[in-house]
Amino acid sequence: MVELKTPGELQAMREAGRVxxxxxxxxxxxxxxxVPVAELDxxxxxxxxxxxxxxxxxxxxPSFAPTPYPAVICVSVNDAIVHGIPGRDRLxxxxxxxxxxxxxxxxxxxxSAFSITVGTPRPADQALIDTTRRALEAGIAAAAPGNRLGDIGHAIHTVAAGDGCADAVAGDFGGHGIGRRMHEDxxxxxxxxxxxxxxLRPGMTLAIEPMLTPGRGQYRVDADGWTLRTADGARAxxxxxxxxxxxxxxxVLTAP
Structure with missing residues (x-):
C-alpha cells in the first residue's frame, strides 16, 4: 500500500532529510x-x-540479511556498490x-547517498560519479504528477546507458517508497x-537511487552477508x- 503524505507530513520528512x-x-x-572508515561512522x-x-x-x-546491520552508515569503497560495513580500514x-x-x-x-573520490581523483571514477549524479537528477525530474513509476526508471537507465554504464545490481536492488518506515511501497x-x-500522485515519497558501474552490471555478496560488490571488480x-x-x-527532501 502506498501512503500519500499531507503537506505537514512532508515538512516533517524535510526536517528528517535535513538531518x-x-x-x-x-x-x-x-x-x-x-582516515579510518570507522571514524566516518x-x-x-x-x-x-x-x-x-x-x-x-x-x-x-531485511529479509536478505543474515544479521542486523551493525553501523549507522553504509560505507562502500571502490568495487563495493552498497551496504558496505565501516571497519578499521583506512581510506x-x-x-x-x-x-x-x-x-x-x-x-x-x-x-540519501553520495559518491566522491578521496584525494586524487581518477578521471574514469569522476566520470562514473558524474553519470550517476545525472542519472539521479533525471530520475528526480521524472517524479512528477501525471508520470508513472516506469518513467523514473526509464530516465535513470537512459542516462546510464548513454554513458556506457550499467545498473550495478542488475535490477535486484533499487529505490523504494519511504515515510514512517525506511522501506515502504x-x-x-x-x-x-x-x-x-x-x-505518480502528489504526496508520494520515494527514495530514488541509481547504483552504476562501467562493468557488466553483475554483483556478488561478501561473506558478511551485507556488502554487494561488482562481480568483475569494476568500480561502482x-x-x-x-x-x-x-x-x-x-x-527533494534530503537536499542540504
Missing part, C-alpha cells in the same frame, strides 16, 4: 587519505544524535567512496518502460535522494 544531509556533509568533509552517529534523531540503519535486518588516495545514510526524526525517515527500479507502472557509484511528488513538481 541526513548534515550527516552526509560532515562525512564528506572528513573523508581523506588515511562515528561522525555520522554524532551528527544524528545531536539533532535529536535516530539512525535508521543501525540494527536494521587511501584515489579511493571511490560511496556513503549511504538514513535517519528518523519525530517518526519520519530520510535516506512502491519499489523504484532503476530501469523501466515510459508510461508504464504505478501513476551510488547517488540517492528522498523525493516528494507534489503538484508543483518533485521536491
Amino acid at each position: 541526513v544531509a548534515r550527516a552526509l556533509q560532515a562525512v564528506a568533509g572528513h573523508a581523506a587519505p588515511g 562515528e561522525l555520522a552517529a554524532t551528527v544524528i544524535r545531536e539533532a535529536g534523531a535516530e539512525p535508521a540503519f543501525l540494527g536494521y535486518r 587511501r588516495d584515489g579511493d571511490l567512496l560511496s556513503v549511504d545514510c538514513g535517519a528518523y526524526l519525530d517518526g519520519w525517515a530520510g535516506d 512502491p519499489p523504484v527500479p532503476n530501469r523501466g518502460r515510459p508510461g508504464r507502472g504505478l501513476p 557509484a551510488h547517488a540517492e535522494h528522498t523525493v516528494a511528488v507534489t503538484d508543483d513538481g518533485p521536491l
Whole structure:
C-alpha cells in the first residue's frame, strides 16, 4: 500500500532529510587519505544524535540479511556498490567512496547517498560519479504528477546507458517508497518502460537511487552477508535522494 503524505507530513520528512544531509556533509568533509572508515561512522552517529534523531540503519535486518546491520552508515569503497560495513580500514588516495545514510526524526525517515573520490581523483571514477549524479537528477525530474513509476526508471537507465554504464545490481536492488518506515511501497527500479507502472500522485515519497558501474552490471555478496560488490571488480557509484511528488513538481527532501 502506498501512503500519500499531507503537506505537514512532508515538512516533517524535510526536517528528517535535513538531518541526513548534515550527516552526509560532515562525512564528506572528513573523508581523506588515511582516515579510518570507522571514524566516518562515528561522525555520522554524532551528527544524528545531536539533532535529536535516530539512525535508521543501525540494527536494521531485511529479509536478505543474515544479521542486523551493525553501523549507522553504509560505507562502500571502490568495487563495493552498497551496504558496505565501516571497519578499521583506512581510506587511501584515489579511493571511490560511496556513503549511504538514513535517519528518523519525530517518526519520519530520510535516506540519501553520495559518491566522491578521496584525494586524487581518477578521471574514469569522476566520470562514473558524474553519470550517476545525472542519472539521479533525471530520475528526480521524472517524479512528477501525471508520470508513472516506469518513467523514473526509464530516465535513470537512459542516462546510464548513454554513458556506457550499467545498473550495478542488475535490477535486484533499487529505490523504494519511504515515510514512517525506511522501506515502504512502491519499489523504484532503476530501469523501466515510459508510461508504464504505478501513476505518480502528489504526496508520494520515494527514495530514488541509481547504483552504476562501467562493468557488466553483475554483483556478488561478501561473506558478511551485507556488502554487494561488482562481480568483475569494476568500480561502482551510488547517488540517492528522498523525493516528494507534489503538484508543483518533485521536491527533494534530503537536499542540504
